[in-house]
Amino acid sequence: MSLISAPPSKVNNVKRDYVTLFNLNADDNACRLIEPRSLHEVASDKYSPFVKMMQGLLVVDSDSDAVPCSKMDVVDINVTCAAEELIPHEIRASQGIFFTGDQIAEKIALSLSEEISAGSSFFDPSCGAGNLLLAIAKSFPLKRSVLDTLDFWGKKFGGCDLSESFILATKLRLIALALRRHGLQKVSRQDLESYLRLFKSFEVADYLGTEFGADFDCIVANPPFGHITAPDGVAWSSGKTQQAGVFIAQALMVAKSGQRIAAVLPDVLRSGTRYQKWRHMVEQNSADLHVDVYGQFSKTVDVDVFLLSVNVGAERRVDRVDNWQPTVRRVLDSCVKLNALFEVRVGPVVPHRLSEKGKLVPYLTTHDAPPFSKVGRLPKINFGGTLYSPPFVVVRRTSSPSDKARLVPSLVQGRHSIAVENHLIIIKPRDGSLKKCLELIEEFKEERVADWLNAVSRCRHLTTKILADIDIVRERYE
Ligand SMILES: C[S@@+](CC[C@H](N)C(=O)[O-])C[C@H]1O[C@@H](n2cnc3c(N)ncnc32)[C@H](O)[C@@H]1O
Numbered sequence: 172m173s174l175i176s177a178p179p180s181k182v183n184n185v186k187r188d189y190v191t192l193f194n195l196n197a198d199d200n201a202c203r204l205i206e207p208r209s210l211h212e213v214a215s216d217k218y219s220p221f222v223k224m225m226q227g228l229l230v231v232d233s234d235s236d237a238v239p240c241s242k243m244d245v246v247d248i249n250v251t252c253a254a255e256e257l258i259p260h261e262i263r264a265s266q267g268i269f270f271t272g273d274q275i276a277e278k279i280a281l282s283l284s285e286e287i288s289a290g291s292s293f294f295d296p297s298c299g300a301g302n303l304l305l306a307i308a309k310s311f312p313l314k315r316s317v318l319d320t321l322d323f324w325g326k327k328f329g330g331c332d333l334s335e336s337f338i339l340a341t342k343l344r345l346i347a348l349a350l351r352r353h354g355l356q357k358v359s360r361q362d363l364e365s366y367l368r369l370f371k372s373f374e375v376a377d378y379l380g381t382e383f384g385a386d387f388d389c390i391v392a393n394p395p396f397g398h399i400t401a402p403d404g405v406a407w408s409s410g411k412t413q414q415a416g417v418f419i420a421q422a423l424m425v426a427k428s429g430q431r432i433a434a435v436l437p438d439v440l441r442s443g444t445r446y447q448k449w450r451h452m453v454e455q456n457s458a459d460l461h462v463d464v465y466g467q468f469s470k471t472v473d474v475d476v477f478l479l480s481v482n483v484g485a486e487r488r489v490d491r492v493d494n495w496q497p498t499v500r501r502v503l504d505s506c507v508k509l510n511a512l513f514e515v516r517v518g519p520v521v522p523h524r525l526s527e528k529g530k531l532v533p534y535l536t537t538h539d540a541p542p543f544s545k546v547g548r549l550p551k552i553n554f555g556g557t558l559y560s561p562p563f564v565v566v567r568r569t570s571s572p573s574d575k576a577r578l579v580p581s582l583v584q585g586r587h588s589i590a591v592e593n594h595l596i597i598i599k600p601r602d603g604s605l606k607k608c609l610e611l612i613e614e615f616k617e618e619r620v621a622d623w624l625n626a627v628s629r630c631r632h633l634t635t636k637i638l639a640d641i642d643i644v645r646e647r648y649e
Pocket residue numbers: 211266267268269270271295296297298299300301302303331332333334337376377378379392393394395396
């Protein structure tokens with residue numbers, strides 16, 4: 172039974188097989204005797220039997236020789252599947268334990284081909300089970316013998332993670348890869364122990380606040396995507412902020428001159444209005460910024476990501492361009508920005524804050540806004556805030572690149588001013604023309620508009636800024 176490429180539905184069986192074959196329960200029980208101190212220790216404990224099993228697979232004299240698992244391979248073993256099965260989802264979510272898939276890891280390795288063939292050094296500040304480092308090591312130079320190769324790799328690869336088991340998994344997989352590339356499969360327990368000792372630049376630690384990795388030629392990272400309180404001294408954010416943004420800021424702060432950073436990051440850092448200062452900070456502290464919009468992280472993780480690559484301390488370009496947006500925009504003379512002709516506002520009604528105060532007025536929610544058609548009769552509420560007089564268009568704020576239509580508009584007509592829920596964005600023609608509303612709804616159906624939106628922002632919420640920035644064809648509205 173192999174974990175290689177096992178689909179999630181089969182993992183239960185696989186896990187049961189691991190449990191029987193390698194007596195994983197015994198380890199589990201042993202772990203439970205010690206009260207874990209934190210979530211990452213729980214994660215490490217849960218993953219530990221799996222890593223011990225990996226270790227067993229590499230050792231000649233281990234019990235695993237006795238079981239029929241010749242297909243099991245420590246390099247290609249599905250470390251993600253194992254994490255999903257062994258570590259509860261809440262813990263993975265809180266610690267950002269979502270390992271990089273092959274496609275993204277290969278893309279990053281490809282972007283670093285020159286550094287790989289030159290034998291540059293690579294550090295992953297949140298290395299997990301080593302997927303990014305493995306992708307690099309697959310084409311990293313070899314030496315004459317396994318020992319020489321591992322001695323060399325031990326000086327060229329480094330990483331950090333909160334989980335001890337992940338760090339051990341990374342080292343074991345690098346060793347397994349070196350063995351495989353030298354045409355070998357297993358080693359003696361003694362050799363394995365001495366090979367493990369060659370990887371001196373791996374730390375079980377919280378990367379934030381350290382200077383780990385500063386001396387390496389390249390940083391490769393898929394940092395955790397959770398939210399943390401911005402550390403003291405961070406000028407680009409306050410309060411809760413993207414942990415991935417803090418990781419990159421940290422890497423930039425300590426990097427040696429000439430270091431290259433290649434990272435997988437949540438799209439909100441590239442396109443979110445609230446991360447403008449973060450982007451500025453990155454630009455100020457690096458050069459040769461390159462952004463590659465990727466799309467959804469994986470089948471099971473519904474977060475869109477982009478790949479960022481920068482050089483630290485290289486000479487900066489004088490002419491600044493908006494490097495964060497892919498060049499999808501054809502600047503057409505025949506186009507104007509939507510906000511030249513329309514006012515764009517978020518609906519002001521926050522349902523749970525409604526008090527019974529104010530005039531009785533018609534109230535529009537997403538529920539009463541039929542997609543691509545006219546809004547009908549509306550219920551009424553008491554509301555004392557801003558009302559909007561028709562005609563205008565509303566679009567739903569929630570919108571994903573995977574939706575059939577990225578923009579879902581409805582038309583509001585009538586004589587009475589209306590209260591609008593905050594899940595809708597109001598787009599109101601500045602000259603009050605119904606024709607402009609109808610034209611806009613038609614233009615929103617065009618693929619060009621959706622393509623542009625998907626390139627500019629892959630976040631799950633539209634913002635007024637993004638909508639105001641849409642190019643619309645001027646002559647349609649004349
Ligand atoms: C998204 S996973 C990426 C793992 C690996 N780099 C990969 O590409 O597969 C993020 C990793 O960060 C680790 N992590 C979370 N917070 C950390 C911190 N403060 N310092 C170091 N590692 C951390 C988690 O344990 C997890 O393994």
